[in-house]
Amino acid sequence: MAITxxxxxxxxxxxxxxxSQAEYCAKQQINVHTFAARLSDFRKLPKSDSAVLIPVQVAPTETVDAAILFTHAQGHRLELPTSVSARWVAELLQCLA
Structure with a gap:
């Protein structure tokens, strides 16, 4: 069933x-079994169906050549040349989400 x-x-x-589910359903006057079924349907949806925000910080790079640099809070770095298309970067970010 599609999730409305x-x-x-x-x-x-x-x-x-x-x-708890039972407490929430009681407060909202929702049938707990129906809620559980919709929750089960929701959890079966592909993860890409959910919007995910990725924090981005724009900072100058340390290299002379212009580049796109992604830096993770744990120190991971991904540096891409500016020749990489924006569409490819968008697809990459969707795969990482």
């Missing part, structure tokens, strides 16, 4: 509520 925006909102609200 209403069920997606309920699932996200439950996840941030700190309540």
């Amino acid at each position: 925006s209403k069920w997606r909102e309920h699932i996200e609200a439950w996840q941030s509520s700190g309540l």
Whole structure:
């Protein structure tokens, strides 16, 4: 079954509520079995269906040649030449999400 925006909102609200499923359903007057079924459907969705924000910080590079540099908080670095297309970088970021 497709997850409607209403069920997606309920699932996200439950996840941030700190309540058990039963407690959330009781407060929202939702059938707990229906909620569990929609949650199961939601969890089966491909991960790429969920929007993910990746923090990006623009900083000058240490090299002389212009480049695109991605630096992770744990120190990992990915340096790409400026000749790489923006579309390829977007596809790469989607794969990493």
